[in-house]
Every structure is written in C-alpha cells, then in structure tokens.
Amino acid sequence: MSGFDVLTRGDVLDSALQARDYLVSCGVPGALAAKDPQLWGRRAVDHSRLGWLDLPFASRGLLNQVGGLVSEARYSGLDHIVLIGVGAESLAAQAVMEAHAPALAGAGGAADRPSGKLTVLDGGDTAALAFAMERLDRTLVVLASKAGVSLEGDAYRRIFAAAFRERGLSEREIAGRFLVITDHGSPLHDFARQCGYRIGLTDPYLPGHYGALSAYGLVPAVLAGADADRLLEEAASLVPSLSKDEDNPGLLLGAVIGGCAQQGPGGLARDKVLLREPGGPGALSAWISQLLAVGTGKRGRGVLAFEPPGGRGDFPDVHGVSINPRSAAQDESDTSVWAPLGAQFLLWEYATAVAGWLLGVNPFEAGSTVVQEAEDDAATLLRTVAGGSLTAERPVYVEDDIEVHADFPWPPGAELQTVLGGLVASVPSDGYLAVMTYLSGDFSGRYLAPSLARASGRPVAYGPGPGYPHATGPVHKDGPGNGAFLIITGDPAPGDALAAHPVPGRPYSLAQLQTARALGELRALRARRLPVIRLHLRNPVDGAGRLIEAVRAVAGARRP
Numbered sequence: 001m002s003g004f005d006v007l008t009r010g011d012v013l014d015s016a017l018q019a020r021d022y023l024v025s026c027g028v029p030g031a032l033a034a035k036d037p038q039l040w041g042r043r044a045v046d047h048s049r050l051g052w053l054d055l056p057f058a059s060r061g062l063l064n065q066v067g068g069l070v071s072e073a074r075y076s077g078l079d080h081i082v083l084i085g086v087g088a089e090s091l092a093a094q095a096v097m098e099a100h101a102p103a104l105a106g107a108g109g110a111a112d113r114p115s116g117k118l119t120v121l122d123g124g125d126t127a128a129l130a131f132a133m134e135r136l137d138r139t140l141v142v143l144a145s146k147a148g149v150s151l152e153g154d155a156y157r158r159i160f161a162a163a164f165r166e167r168g169l170s171e172r173e174i175a176g177r178f179l180v181i182t183d184h185g186s187p188l189h190d191f192a193r194q195c196g197y198r199i200g201l202t203d204p205y206l207p208g209h210y211g212a213l214s215a216y217g218l219v220p221a222v223l224a225g226a227d228a229d230r231l232l233e234e235a236a237s238l239v240p241s242l243s244k245d246e247d248n249p250g251l252l253l254g255a256v257i258g259g260c261a262q263q264g265p266g267g268l269a270r271d272k273v274l275l276r277e278p279g280g281p282g283a284l285s286a287w288i289s290q291l292l293a294v295g296t297g298k299r300g301r302g303v304l305a306f307e308p309p310g311g312r313g314d315f316p317d318v319h320g321v322s323i324n325p326r327s328a329a330q331d332e333s334d335t336s337v338w339a340p341l342g343a344q345f346l347l348w349e350y351a352t353a354v355a356g357w358l359l360g361v362n363p364f365e366a367g368s369t370v371v372q373e374a375e376d377d378a379a380t381l382l383r384t385v386a387g388g389s390l391t392a393e394r395p396v397y398v399e400d401d402i403e404v405h406a407d408f409p410w411p412p413g414a415e416l417q418t419v420l421g422g423l424v425a426s427v428p429s430d431g432y433l434a435v436m437t438y439l440s441g442d443f444s445g446r447y448l449a450p451s452l453a454r455a456s457g458r459p460v461a462y463g464p465g466p467g468y469p470h471a472t473g474p475v476h477k478d479g480p481g482n483g484a485f486l487i488i489t490g491d492p493a494p495g496d497a498l499a500a501h502p503v504p505g506r507p508y509s510l511a512q513l514q515t516a517r518a519l520g521e522l523r524a525l526r527a528r529r530l531p532v533i534r535l536h537l538r539n540p541v542d543g544a545g546r547l548i549e550a551v552r553a554v555a556g557a558r559r560p
Helices: 010-025 028-033 047-075 088-107 127-133 151-166 171-175 187-195 215-223 228-243 249-261 283-296 341-359 370-383 416-425 449-456 467-477 510-527 540-558
Strands: 005-008 080-084 117-121 139-144 178-183 198-202 272-276 304-306 318-323 335-338 397-399 402-405 432-438 460-464 483-490 532-537
Touching: 005 010, 005 249, 010 028, 010 249, 010 341, 028 047, 028 228, 028 341, 047 215, 047 228, 047 341, 080 088, 080 151, 080 215, 088 117, 088 215, 088 283, 088 341, 088 467, 117 127, 127 151, 139 151, 139 215, 151 171, 151 370, 151 510, 178 187, 178 215, 187 198, 198 215, 215 228, 228 249, 228 341, 249 318, 249 335, 249 341, 272 283, 283 304, 283 318, 283 341, 283 467, 304 460, 304 467, 370 467, 370 510, 397 416, 402 416, 402 540, 416 449, 416 483, 416 540, 432 449, 432 467, 432 510, 449 460, 449 540, 460 467, 467 510, 483 510, 483 540, 510 532, 532 540
Parallel strands: 080 117, 080 139, 139 178, 178 198, 272 304, 272 318, 318 335, 432 460, 432 483, 483 532
Antiparallel strands: 005 335, 397 402, 402 532
C-alpha cells in the first residue's frame, strides 16, 4: 500500500466537516506545519515539542548510525532482540515487526536481509521470557525508557545479566549484550554509563507517545531485521499533505476524532473509538490507543479506544474506525483509514494533536503523575515484601478459590455472580468497563469482554497489566471519570518456575512484582473513587474457567 486516505460516513461526516472548517478558519493546519508553539498558548508548549513532525527526515541519520551496530550484532550471531519497555516504548516497535513479518519470513535468511526476531517483555506473561531464555546465546537486550529504570526493566535486566553470567560471560561481555535507548540526561542515561552499556540517546523534549518514528520505535525493529528506510519513506510521503487546508487526511482524521468527542446535540459525546484491523487487534491498534489516551486524557476529557470484541453492540457514543479495511463497500465502520504503517504513525500523531486542540487540552504536556504514582506505590509495597505478604487486605468473599477484594462487604450467601453483577451495574450510562489482567498465563480479558458488554450494555476495554494501564492510564484517571474496573490477579500457574523464582538481588519474584503492580493500580483507581474490584485466582487455570462461566451467567441473567 502506497497511498493514504480517510473516508467517513453518516452523521460522523457532518461533525467532521464542521470541525475541519473550524480548524481551517483558525489556521491550525498552517500553524502546525510551521510548528508554531502558540497553538496551545504562549507557555503551553515550545517548538521542540513539535519535533515529531520532522522525524520522517531527521531519523534517516539515526538509521545510518544503527547500521554499524546491526552489522556487529549479526557478525556476533546476535539475531534475537529482546525489547524491555512498558507502553509507548515497546508498542511502536511491535507494530513495525508485525507489519514487516511477511517480508522477513520471505527473506529466507538471505545474506542481505537478516531474519532477526523481536521479543517484547513488558511485565506481563512470563512465556515471552521463557522463549527469550531459550535463545540466550543469540540475544541482544534493548532496554528502552524515557526516564529511569522501571520496576520491570530492573527485574528483567537483573535476570538477563545473571543468566549471561551463568553462561560464563565476563562483565564486559555482559555489558556488550545490552543497549539502552533513553533521553539525553535521564536517570537511565547515567545508570547505563555506569554499567558500560551501549547507549542510544533521544531528544528529551520529544513526547514519549510521539516517538514511533524515533529511536524508540525504529532501533529495536531495525536490529530485528525490519526495513525502517521504507517506513520513513511512507511517513515522508504524507508530509506534504499535512500543510494543506484541503485534502489533508491528518486534519480530517483529527476533526473526526475531536469533533465526535465534543459534546453534541443532546449532550452526547462520541468520545470512545472502536478500532478494527483486518487480521484482528494488533500492536498498531494498541499503539493508537495509548497515543489517544495519553494525548487527550486530561482535565476531565479524553478519547478511549477499544478493540473487538469488547466494543460489540450499537453504542451511540462509540465511533467505529477501521484501519486498512480490505473493502470500503463492505466496511461498516463510521470512518476508514488507509495508509502504510509509516504514514499511519504520522497520521495518527497529527490527528491526536488536532483532536487535543479541539478538546482544549495540550496533547504534548505530561499532565498529572497518574502512571508514575501507581508504579511508586508498587515499589513501596515491594520494599516490604521480605517481611511477609504484599498486602494485609483480606478478601470480603471467597468462592472456588477465587478471592473477591472490594471496599464494601457483601451480604452472607452472596455468590461470585452477585459480585460481578454489582460491578456491571456500577458502569455509568455513558461509561465503560475495563478489565486488567495481571496473570502469568495466557488468560486474557478478551475472553470476558463479550459477556461483560452484554451484561453492562456498555463497551468493554481490556489488556494485560502493567502494559495496558501504563499506556492508557491518563484517560482512565484524568479523563471523563466514567469507567468501572475489574482487576484480575493470581498465583503463579503450576510449573511456571520463572514467575515464582526470585529476581536476582531483590527480595521478590516476578509474580510478586506483577501483583504489586496490580495493587498500585487498584489504589490509584480507588483514590479517584472509581468503582473497582479485584479478583485473585488462587488456582489460575481452574479459576479462569470458573470466572468465564460466572460472567456468562451474569450476561444471561441481565439479558432483556
């Protein structure tokens, strides 16, 4: 796919055209093209925060620098890349690899197209870690973070360093197996220098959620064998249209997203987006979700993106968007977006900036510390874990080894179905339900989403922790405040030795780290008085099955 287009239909088209005309009358396209910081007020943003507009061209120099590292890695037999990062730092690289997977598979190991692979570790399922450990002799570890070393980054770095040490590598050789991508002058920058790691530095003024075409998105993918030159060419082909008032797909998409999210006649705001990809939800949809959440989730406003099957149903406040649908005639979404991946990155970044302007929020500012406070709380819990349990909180109810943790007591004889029924009943009429899973197995919130959507009559978002709440936290906590939350934790699955094994040099295991992350998120949601319950599966395998049955029963009982 070489071209790009945005097609919108029905009443969404009317909102989009009105918003686009308003944007043009206010000179927004020209101001963005000139990187005018006064679009968001005199002191709201400086010129450097708009540097993402130059990345399709500026990042070509980055690729030249990475070329030597790629050759060195291949010469040393390192063709498996482990990327440690939570949120925006890993999602863009995943999307690149997914888009380039067919080309890599077709390369057949040819000398001019090394068939590297990328494994992402974001603190979720330990199966990815086990996969990486089986390829340790071929592995180069990339640690990506704009700030300091996250809890997951610290744990995984220690695990890999210890594993390399057990293989007989010297400290110098171990340092050569790590590459750190971070901002110039960040705490991680200083740490990496002390460890002797290779370092790739990025612009500290570039917003993290706008870094898809920077080192964060490109370097891990290039090391794994992706064609980043083509990616940048795709993005560069879009740039000339972004300065236009007409035939500007970024302006139209931003007008669609922002115009629909504004309160319309009758007080209805279509501030929820259902993203559809032809092959099902992928990393691109997850990247778009975090971009919209971080860019617009501020000051009681925000756009929350969903993925099937949680968005099924005719919800009047949900705006359906299809990404590269195979057929415009058969696409039932309100809006369709066609573009190759490089252009998709830039298109959605531009659209988010425009939508933020329409909503009256600065899409580049850091906002509150909603994400960091949950991690800080988890770190505090982990410092005390050596003395016993992570929390003294007792479940208010236990059924078939499923613990229910809530702020309020349940009446005697209540069943799990009653608990879940109470949660879905707490979802506001204009709200949503979010399922966050902190488990080491393959159980996902997508198994619960269809039934929960039927039971609540509202859309359901879902994702694994800590990656999903890290990526979308701002819209949950600083946005409209109309979400209800189900957090699922569990003991390590039988036979999952990696989850239960202590992190080297730390008094906790990966499983305890995951639970601490869940508790930190739980406390952050409770502090905002949002409805939330936590279910802990003492037996995660059997418990997952029982939970699915209970949710289906709730949906059946509430069906009209």
